[in-house]
Amino acid sequence: MPTAEPAWQPTACNLCSLNCGIEIQVDDGRFARIRGDRSHPSSEGYLCQKASRLDYYQNHGARLTHPLRRRPDGSFERIDWETAIREVATRLSEIRERHGGHAIAYYGGGGQGNHLGGAYGVPFRAALGTPYLYNSLAQEKTGDFWVNGELFGRQTCHLTEGIEESAYVIIIGANPWQAHGFPQARKVIRELSKDAGRTLVVVDPRRTRTAELADIHLQVRPGTDAFLMLAMLATIVQEGLENHEFLATRTTGHEEVREALRRVPVDDYARRAGIDPELTRRVARGFASAESACTRHDLGIEHSLHSTLNTYLEKLFSMLTGNLGVEGGNNLHTQFVPLIGHSKSPEEGGPTTRVTGMREISKFFPPNILPLEINTDHPERLRALIVDSSNPMQTAADTRAYHEAMERLELVVAIDVADTETVRCADYVLPASSQYEKWEATFFTLSFPTNYFHLRRPIVEPRGDTLPEPEIYRRLMVAMGDLPDRFPWLERIARIHLRLPRLGLLQKALAITLGRKPELRKLASMVLYSSLGRALPDGAASAAVIWGTCQFYFRRYAKQGRRAGHADAEALFRAILESRTAVPLSTHTYDEMWQLVRTDDGRIRLAIPEMLREIDEVRSESERPQADDDFPFILSTGERRSYNANQIFRDPEWRRSDPEGALRVHPDDAARLGLEEGGAALCESRAGAIEVRIAYDDSVQPGCLSIPHGYGQTEPAAEGSEPRQTGPRINFLTSSDHCDPLAKTPYHKYVPVRLRPA
Numbered sequence: 195m196p197t198a199e200p201a202w203q204p205t206a207c208n209l210c211s212l213n214c215g216i217e218i219q220v221d222d223g224r225f226a227r228i229r230g231d232r233s234h235p236s237s238e239g240y241l242c243q244k245a246s247r248l249d250y251y252q253n254h255g256a257r258l259t260h261p262l263r264r265r266p267d268g269s270f271e272r273i274d275w276e277t278a279i280r281e282v283a284t285r286l287s288e289i290r291e292r293h294g295g296h297a298i299a300y301y302g303g304g305g306q307g308n309h310l311g312g313a314y315g316v317p318f319r320a321a322l323g324t325p326y327l328y329n330s331l332a333q334e335k336t337g338d339f340w341v342n343g344e345l346f347g348r349q350t351c352h353l354t355e356g357i358e359e360s361a362y363v364i365i366i367g368a369n370p371w372q373a374h375g376f377p378q379a380r381k382v383i384r385e386l387s388k389d390a391g392r393t394l395v396v397v398d399p400r401r402t403r404t405a406e407l408a409d410i411h412l413q414v415r416p417g418t419d420a421f422l423m424l425a426m427l428a429t430i431v432q433e434g435l436e437n438h439e440f441l442a443t444r445t446t447g448h449e450e451v452r453e454a455l456r457r458v459p460v461d462d463y464a465r466r467a468g469i470d471p472e473l474t475r476r477v478a479r480g481f482a483s484a485e486s487a488c489t490r491h492d493l494g495i496e497h498s499l500h501s502t503l504n505t506y507l508e509k510l511f512s513m514l515t516g517n518l519g520v521e522g523g524n525n526l527h528t529q530f531v532p533l534i535g536h537s538k539s540p541e542e543g544g545p546t547t548r549v550t551g552m553r554e555i556s557k558f559f560p561p562n563i564l565p566l567e568i569n570t571d572h573p574e575r576l577r578a579l580i581v582d583s584s585n586p587m588q589t590a591a592d593t594r595a596y597h598e599a600m601e602r603l604e605l606v607v608a609i610d611v612a613d614t615e616t617v618r619c620a621d622y623v624l625p626a627s628s629q630y631e632k633w634e635a636t637f638f639t640l641s642f643p644t645n646y647f648h649l650r651r652p653i654v655e656p657r658g659d660t661l662p663e664p665e666i667y668r669r670l671m672v673a674m675g676d677l678p679d680r681f682p683w684l685e686r687i688a689r690i691h692l693r694l695p696r697l698g699l700l701q702k703a704l705a706i707t708l709g710r711k712p713e714l715r716k717l718a719s720m721v722l723y724s725s726l727g728r729a730l731p732d733g734a735a736s737a738a739v740i741w742g743t744c745q746f747y748f749r750r751y752a753k754q755g756r757r758a759g760h761a762d763a764e765a766l767f768r769a770i771l772e773s774r775t776a777v778p779l780s781t782h783t784y785d786e787m788w789q790l791v792r793t794d795d796g797r798i799r800l801a802i803p804e805m806l807r808e809i810d811e812v813r814s815e816s817e818r819p820q821a822d823d824d825f826p827f828i829l830s831t832g833e834r835r836s837y838n839a840n841q842i843f844r845d846p847e848w849r850r851s852d853p854e855g856a857l858r859v860h861p862d863d864a865a866r867l868g869l870e871e872g873g874a875a876l877c878e879s880r881a882g883a884i885e886v887r888i889a890y891d892d893s894v895q896p897g898c899l900s901i902p903h904g905y906g907q908t909e910p911a912a913e914g915s916e917p918r919q920t921g922p923r924i925n926f927l928t929s930s931d932h933c934d935p936l937a938k939t940p941y942h943k944y945v946p947v948r949l950r951p952a
């Protein structure tokens with residue numbers, strides 16, 4: 195008799211933000227087979243090569259299984275949860291009492307696929323009394339979010355791109371062939387590339403796979419995108435190709451922007467960017483005259499000079515030409531779980547940091563400034579750090595400064611699934627269940643006109659003594675005296691509510707509870723977790739916050755929610771809870787996109803004074819900023835390749851090619867420097883030096899280098915051998931102050947270095 199095959203269990207890949215729907219056959223805890231889930235409404239069965247190796251994430255040898263406490267000699271000992279919670283709570287309470295909640299910072303709160311815990315980070319931080327949420331999004335997207343706030347009225351407004359439907363697409367500083375960033379990227383790019391009637395333009399200093407598939411590859415000099423974009427936008431204005439009606443009816447401030455662009459010397463700026471002026475004009479005209487057109491950007495311009503300005507200029511393309519709020523253009527989208535918020539400016543009373551005075555953007559603070567808030571004798575410096583779902587010792591700029599910071603802090607708590615470089619710096623390690631062992635949610639699938647949400651249920655038993663993050667926070671909050679352990683009355687009501695949702699009992703009971711105890715208001719989602727959470731079936735406690743989210747979402751998008759098939763908020767919650775794949779939340783019409791603009795008059799505020807000032811200032815910039823004879827190469831620090839997924843992968847055996855994450859160098863440069871293919875070299879920047887493996891590669895320009903992100907992990911020791919680090923720890927080369935002045939986004943793609951044989 196053949197044994198029955200294990201069932202296919204629907205879930206999602208957690209190796210990049212797309213979270214493609216997958217199905218897994220679990221065999222004795224192993225992910226035996228993995229395939230794309232065809233019923234997933236946005237990925238439709240699509241996968242890239244990375245998903246097939248997900249078993250490593252789940253079962254690698256460096257999984258954390260028990261709480262750990264650091265001994266005075268630096269080694270770790272196992273402790274039980276009760277001890278861990280009690281001791282961490284005591285130490286946090288002491289610091290809070292002595293120095294105030296602002297002496298505590300929280301870092302992370304979700305990686306590429308774990309966002310449900312992050313939603314409970316909000317009440318956890320409120321209880322701690324800290325406004326300080328440091329997050330990796332603030333080393334890429336906060337400049338963009340700030341611009342959004344200025345243009346659209348709220349930093350939560352965020353543009354998508356209708357690449358699939360668009361006649362003319364400019365991808366600038368992104369390599370979706372490897373990095374994805376939008377659903378079914380390879381399929382969409384291939385189709386666009388093959389279609390003679392549509393145009394793909396890629397702006398990238400390196401000839402990436404995406405660039406190879408483009409109709410036009412603008413091989414820009416690194417760090418000069420602001421000049422190239424200004425030249426193109428100026429062409430549109432100087433040749434009168436703007437959409438005048440759109441500007442007049444949908445925007446304010448357009449005249450100031452046009453005035454600034456009229457002053458731009460197109461030929462001069464195109465040449466500075468290394469691009470033929472005539473080709474620059476051709477692309478500008480093509481974009482402006484296309485039936486539909488959109489732009490997409492990513493780290494290539496965010497992690498480079500003029501980061502914030504770049505994201506503003508990129509948005510001007512669709513706005514000057516009226517490609518906003520239309521099919522195939524750029525569009526705002528709805529947001530379900532509000533993990534990105536809107537921050538007031540310091541002038542309006544928004545929070546700032548105590549040492550450097552950095553502002554908050556979209557509720558985040560940037561990792562670049564964190565060491566500066568710690569490595570000082572300032573009386574209001576940070577004293578304690580909680581890191582959850584992040585590995586700043588590898589992924590934040592300036593690893594050396596981070597080492598010093600970790601040494602200086604009075605308390606470091608790490609919450610992770612794996613034994614990472616950051617975990618090894620912690621005083622207490624709290625082991626989280628993996629994303630396949632707990633209820634989880636996908637957050638980054640932010641699309642328009644239909645937006646989706648995927649709540650995933652566990653498909654394997656939790657390893658060892660691990661817990662989901664919301665439960666870890668809850669226990670800490672209870673132990674610190676900030677949250678009652680139980681809400682028996684509310685829990686009883688919740689049970690009735692689940693049977694009779696249309697009576698609205700839970701809404702009323704929650705309002706009564708929070709009315710009686712106003713101090714619980716800011717902890718509302720944790721109150722829901724502790725009450726409704728206990729009443730939900732199948733241990734779905736973490737999904738409690740989704741119920742609250744559905745109420746808010748439906749209040750704003752009732753019509754669009756009904757269009758997506760949900761009668762009301764309760765029906766939406768049911769659908770999410772019961773579906774094993776992603777659920778459409780709402781469907782907008784293109785006209786309704788304008789309801790998502792949050793300015794007072796509903797128009798886009800095109801003129802941002804800070805940006806207009808910077809446009810005038812770039813004129814006087816030197817041709818090769820910050821590079822000099824000592825550091826003549828520009829290193830792009832953090833390329834996405836076939837075998838990286840941020841710091842998530844742990845198994846080096848997977849990487850048949852490029853096992854050590856080699857540094858790409860142009861063969862002419864390599865020959866001149868006497869560097870051997872496959873040989874070792876020393877790469878030095880002003881901040882530090884690392885040893886790298888050399889790969890000859892003419893896809894990079896002479897004078898430019900590229901090295902991957904996501905390597906340099908110390909792998910667990912096999913029986914009888916020492917643990918070893920594979921690949922470069924690239925952030926020894928980057929420094930805290932090499933960043934955008936406004937958002938503090940690191941210039942990772944523009945690191946001046948020198949290179950010599952090791």
Ligand SMILES: Nc1nc2c(c(=O)[nH]1)N[C@H]1C(S)=C(S)[C@@H](COP(=O)(O)OP(=O)(O)OC[C@H]3O[C@@H](n4cnc5c(=O)[nH]c(N)nc54)[C@H](O)[C@@H]3O)O[C@H]1N2
Pocket residue numbers: 210211334366367368369370372373374375397398399400402414415416417418419492493494495498830832833834835836837838839840903904943944
């Ligand atoms: N395989 C894989 N996929 C991933 C990840 C991963 O680690 N591995 N990480 C995920 C994450 S967190 C993110 S944020 C995204 C990032 O996704 P992307 O931003 O698309 O990926 P990168 O390779 O970092 O950078 C994109 C491109 O910027 C180019 N570039 C460098 N300097 C410049 C410049 O000055 N100007 C311009 N125009 N371009 C420049 C690089 O050559 C590169 O091709 O990828 C996600 N997807």
Ligand SMILES: Nc1nc2c(c(=O)[nH]1)N[C@H]1C(S)=C(S)[C@@H](COP(=O)(O)OP(=O)(O)OC[C@H]3O[C@@H](n4cnc5c(=O)[nH]c(N)nc54)[C@H](O)[C@@H]3O)O[C@H]1N2
Pocket residue numbers: 305306308330331333334493497582583584585586588589590591609610611612614626627628629663831832833839840841842903924925928942
């Ligand atoms: N030089 C340079 N530096 C970079 C970049 C670059 O291009 N160049 N890219 C930057 C970018 S765009 C990003 S987004 C960041 C990414 O950097 P990080 O924010 O540090 O994120 P990851 O590397 O994805 O690390 C995620 C961590 O979460 C853990 N984890 C996985 N699942 C779970 C879970 O369910 N619960 C918990 N608690 N933990 C879990 C993993 O083990 C891992 O330690 O790196 C940034 N750093």
Ligand code: SF4
Pocket residue numbers: 207208209210211212213214240241242243244245374
């Ligand atoms: S595109 Fe991203 S989510 Fe989809 S399979 Fe690849 S790594 Fe996983």
Ligand SMILES: [Mo]
Pocket residue numbers: 330334
């Ligand atoms: Mo990222």
